[in-house]
Every structure is written in C-alpha cells, then in structure tokens.
Amino acid sequence: MAQEESRTIYLDYAATTPVDARVLEAMLPFMSERYGNANSLYALGRDAYRGLEDARERVAALIGANVPEVVFTGGGSEGDNAAVLGISRAAVTRGRGAHIVVSGFEHKAVLEPAEYLGKHGFEVSIVMPRPDGVVYADDLRAVMRPDTALVSVMHANNELGTVMPIKELAAVAHESGAYFHTDAVQVLGKVAWDAKDLGVDAATFTGHKIYGPKGVGVMYLKRGTPYEALIMGGGQEGKRRSGTQNVAGAVGFARALELMEEERETENPRETALRDRAIQGILAMPNTALNGTLDAHLPGTANLVIKGVEGEAMLLQLDNRGIAVSTGSACSSGSLEPSHVLLAIGCPPEIAHGSLRLTIGRFTTTEDIDYFLDVLPPIIERLRAMSPVYARMFGNGS
Ligand SMILES: Cc1ncc(COP(=O)(O)O)c(C=O)c1O
Structure with missing residues (x-):
C-alpha cells in the first residue's frame, strides 16, 4: 500500500528502538x-x-x-x-x-x-x-x-x-x-x-x-x-x-x-505522561478497554482492545498514515493467531484480535501522540462500519 504521507510516527519501541x-x-x-x-x-x-x-x-x-x-x-x-x-x-x-x-x-x-x-x-x-x-x-x-x-x-x-x-x-x-x-x-x-x-x-x-x-x-x-x-x-x-x-x-x-540510566529520571515521567495521554484518547472511544494493570507498569507501554476491529487491518491503515504500532508481539508479527499473552490473561480470542500495543520511547513527542489520536478514530469507525462482528456485538453505532 502506498504511504499517503511521508512522516513516520514510530510507536513501537517495544519491538525495537533506533540506535542512539x-x-x-x-x-x-x-x-x-x-x-x-x-x-x-x-x-x-x-x-x-x-x-x-x-x-x-x-x-x-x-x-x-x-x-x-x-x-x-x-x-x-x-x-x-x-x-x-x-x-x-x-x-x-x-x-x-x-x-x-x-x-x-x-x-x-x-x-x-x-x-x-x-x-x-x-x-x-x-x-x-x-x-x-x-x-x-x-x-x-x-x-x-x-x-x-x-x-x-x-x-x-x-x-x-x-x-x-x-x-x-x-x-x-x-x-x-x-x-x-x-x-x-x-x-x-x-x-x-x-x-x-x-x-x-x-x-x-x-x-x-x-x-x-x-x-x-x-x-x-x-x-x-x-x-x-x-x-x-x-x-x-x-x-x-x-x-x-x-x-x-x-x-x-x-x-x-x-x-538509559542517566536519563531515566526525566524520561520515565515524560513517557508515562505521553502514554496516559494516548490511553485517555483511546478510551474516550466507545467499546475500548485497557489490558493489564497500570499499577505495576513500564512507563511507555499501553495495550488496549478496540472491540470489533481486526488488529491487522487497523495496523495497515495506521501504517498508511505513517504510524507504526503493533497488534501483538513484534516477534510473532505475520502470525494471525491471537496473542498468547492476551489469551493467558483471559482475553477471549475474538477480542484479542483487536488488540493495539503502543510503545512510546525516547523520541516520541506530544505532537506524535496528538497526530495518532486524530488519525485513529476515523479508522476505527470505518473498520467497525464494515465489521459484521461489531454490528452483531454492539449494533451499528461505533
Ligand atoms: C521479552 C522479550 N524477550 C526476548 C526478546 C527477544 O530478543 P531479541 O530480539 O534480541 O532476540 C524480545 C524481543 O521482542 C522480548 O520482548
């Protein structure tokens, strides 16, 4: 798929990081x-x-x-x-x-x-x-x-x-x-x-x-x-x-x-704030939920379910807008199996398919998160409108 825009918003730091x-x-x-x-x-x-x-x-x-x-x-x-x-x-x-x-x-x-x-x-x-x-x-x-x-x-x-x-x-x-x-x-x-x-x-x-x-x-x-x-x-x-x-x-x-050690004290709160901004933005959409407790948590990682959406479809549409995220473990990308991690915490397979993992890192800015939060909702709405599963689960409203 040709990329529509040249910017890259990298939100997959748990998959890998650029070399500093x-x-x-x-x-x-x-x-x-x-x-x-x-x-x-x-x-x-x-x-x-x-x-x-x-x-x-x-x-x-x-x-x-x-x-x-x-x-x-x-x-x-x-x-x-x-x-x-x-x-x-x-x-x-x-x-x-x-x-x-x-x-x-x-x-x-x-x-x-x-x-x-x-x-x-x-x-x-x-x-x-x-x-x-x-x-x-x-x-x-x-x-x-x-x-x-x-x-x-x-x-x-x-x-x-x-x-x-x-x-x-x-x-x-x-x-x-x-x-x-x-x-x-x-x-x-x-x-x-x-x-x-x-x-x-x-x-x-x-x-x-x-x-x-x-x-x-x-x-x-x-x-x-x-x-x-x-x-x-x-x-x-x-x-x-x-x-x-x-x-x-x-x-x-x-x-x-x-x-990492030198910058942790300033970087952890910065990443946590960006992560929470992203989480709040996503949870403002209906039929979304956070996976895992935030009580004991890495600063930059967020894992959410967006019900009624295929993770891969969402990933590709975000990619088309220059945004890199993950829908499961990076190491098993390419596999259509629901994530064994989400299944292990009791997430039903059909819900696990709609998981979205964002990982924020050293070079993520507030503008990146805001751009992501602008781009995501219309993508979700489009995918849900096409989804028979979503219509069955929640009716037609997104
Ligand atoms: C928790 C965990 N363990 C092991 C690995 C594998 O590390 P590497 O990619 O260096 O082989 C990864 C990579 O994604 C990971 O996240």
Whole structure:
C-alpha cells in the first residue's frame, strides 16, 4: 500500500528502538580502526579486548553484577534459550529434579525451549498470570516442587508492559532450592535493576530495546549457577558463549545502558505522561478497554482492545498514515493467531484480535501522540462500519 504521507510516527519501541547517535559514535571505532579480534595476543587484539572488558565492567556496575557474571550474547532470544536450556540441564546433572516452571505469557524464546525440555525428559509446569497481567508469588508457590530445577518468569511483559514482583518470585523459587531466571529484556534501563538486590540467578537482556544495536545482548549468570553452554567452540566468554565477540556491539550495549540510566529520571515521567495521554484518547472511544494493570507498569507501554476491529487491518491503515504500532508481539508479527499473552490473561480470542500495543520511547513527542489520536478514530469507525462482528456485538453505532 502506498504511504499517503511521508512522516513516520514510530510507536513501537517495544519491538525495537533506533540506535542512539551517541551509541553509534561509541561503536564506530570498533568497526573501523579498532577492529582486532579480542582474543588475539598482539596489540590490535589487546586493544579490542580492552574495549570489550571495559564494556563488561560498565555493564556489571550498572546491573549490580560481578564482572565475570556478565556474558555477552547474540541478543535476547539467545540469552533466553541459553539460560533455560543451559541451567536446567546442568542443574539436573548436579542432582536437581527434571522439573521446571515458566509463566504462561513468557516470550516464545523462553516458552519454546521449555516445550523442548518437556519433550526431552523434563516436566514443565506453567504458572499463569492473573487477569491484571501479573504473575504472583502465591501462584508460583502452588506449582513449585521440592526438586524443581529452574523457574523462569519475565520481569516485564513485552505486550502488556506489566511488571512482575521479581524479588518475591525469586525468593519463592529459592525456598525450594530452584534457580531463578528472568527475561528482563523489556525492563532494562526503565527500572533500577540490581541482580544482587533482586536475588536472581540469571537474567537476559538485549541491546536493541535500549537504543543499542540489534544482535547483541547480555546474559547475567550468577557465580556458582550450574550452566552448560548452548554455543560451543572457541571457549570465549569464560566458556559460556563461544564465538568471536562482537566488540562494537558490546561497547554499544554498555553506552546504551549508561544513557538509559542517566536519563531515566526525566524520561520515565515524560513517557508515562505521553502514554496516559494516548490511553485517555483511546478510551474516550466507545467499546475500548485497557489490558493489564497500570499499577505495576513500564512507563511507555499501553495495550488496549478496540472491540470489533481486526488488529491487522487497523495496523495497515495506521501504517498508511505513517504510524507504526503493533497488534501483538513484534516477534510473532505475520502470525494471525491471537496473542498468547492476551489469551493467558483471559482475553477471549475474538477480542484479542483487536488488540493495539503502543510503545512510546525516547523520541516520541506530544505532537506524535496528538497526530495518532486524530488519525485513529476515523479508522476505527470505518473498520467497525464494515465489521459484521461489531454490528452483531454492539449494533451499528461505533
Ligand atoms: C521479552 C522479550 N524477550 C526476548 C526478546 C527477544 O530478543 P531479541 O530480539 O534480541 O532476540 C524480545 C524481543 O521482542 C522480548 O520482548
């Protein structure tokens, strides 16, 4: 479909973020003159090694980790796979039971490795979020077993923006002697994140949600946590993740995280205000509702249902007006299945189809939100007027 207007209003920061110019500037030397392999012993290699280790130290300081506990990876999906598979298998080797627990609305990068383990000798229990989009400690306790090897619950949900009580959940896992992993991809930089304070054994982060590069991430792996490497080979990253390190990516990740930390105090309230402006505007339309509680929530994320509208149709019409939003997880876009996250919080499939996720970020302005709020209602009205489902549900008024 040809775009009618040249402006782009990007409201999908949970899918990915642009690389901040300051991050790019920090990375560029490591993509040009400082190109050595960080494992080579000559000067060029030692220089790259210094860049890599400096990035590791900075990340460690920012996430409350010891330096060797920071493992650079190829992103969030890799980190999730590595943590779920690597810790569960190694824990069993050390005598834990072959039982793991994951929440029902994890990212597929956790759910699929869990399913894989389920087909290869493990028992997998699911702890469901409640309708407010939060996984509670009591619900986790109810599925724990004395021999559970690993629990994995995400810190913030990528579709809803709800934030879990991770410290409490980790404590519940530890009561049974299980290890605790959290996918903290969406939360990083948006809350003060301290591994020691939270008490987690492992966590996953990715660069491209914090204005850093794609294809680089960090796995936090607490000292002493059993772990079998997913990627084997040259033994880099303390044998936990083989492969020549992406030094520029690691440097970019560290710089990106520093900027998130530096700007959080002003940026979080700014994004929250824009998010609330958007939510109010949308809820002013009939037959709309918010998904998930705002009580424990990321600043820039909003997930709503617009009843009687196909999410994909709405997305394409907004795209035609230069507005980028999501109707489910970015990672599963292209799929017409209703979002497993919305189903997990009890949203009926026909309603889940009409979900709209907006994520506001560093470069979103009030004008962007106002433009979006001008453009959206006529699109909704048009789609509802054509929708037999909407007519059946609510009559013809929109
Ligand atoms: C919660 C969560 N986990 C994992 C990922 C995957 O990260 P990556 O795209 O770096 O593989 C995403 C990306 O959307 C995410 O939102």
